[in-house]
Amino acid sequence: MRPLAKAELPPVMLQDAELVLRPWRAEDAPARVQAGADPAIRRWTSVTRGADLEQARSWIRDFEAARLRGDALYLALIADGQCVGGVGLIDVVHRHRRAEVGYWLLPEARGHSYVVRAVRALSAWSFRELGLNRLDLYTNTDNEVSMRAAEKAGFTREALLRRWYLGEDGPEDLILFGLVRP
DSSP states (O other): OOOOOOOOOOOOOEEOSSEEEEEOOGGGHHHHHHHHHOHHHHHHSOOOSSOOHHHHHHHHHHHHHHHHHTSOEEEEEEETTEEEEEEEEEEEEGGGTEEEEEEEEOGGGTTSSHHHHHHHHHHHHHHHHHOOOEEEEEEETTOHHHHHHHHHTTOEEEEEEEEEEEETTEEEEEEEEEEEOO
16 A cells, blocks of 8 residues: 555544534634543643633644645534533544544543543544554553543554653553444
8 A cells, every 4th residue: 555645634523413523613612622621631731721712813823724735634522502622633644545543531520431432533544544554642641531441442452652741740551442444
């Protein structure tokens, strides 16, 4: 199988009976600000704290630029008409047909399997439409909720990556989960 040529990633909108995954819009900026204020999101993800609405809007513009470059695909997770989280393909490596999946969810949206459903939908789309062969997903070794979500979304625990990520308190170990094209 030949490598994929690096190219603009297509805009995407995925949905089921309750959820919509779509490109971020300026009106989603308050959710991004709220995410940066949530201790759990800050602890487990690279979402930056202390952002204001203008900074969040700037990030949303950056998300679109990354899609146009073919580097990443960031999607807003919409439930009941409100942005309650984010999911995306981070670090798309066209040459090797792989990407990393990342996600976060606001507190009021937790406990409804939104992340599991969003990751399943994005994974299936990535294999079908982008021709990816592999998706990676990383969780902190203490993030049991994210590990369960990864497994429920079909990912397999593959490795312990020691001192892989530099968190606020220093180097942290991560668990690598993988999902390969069926």
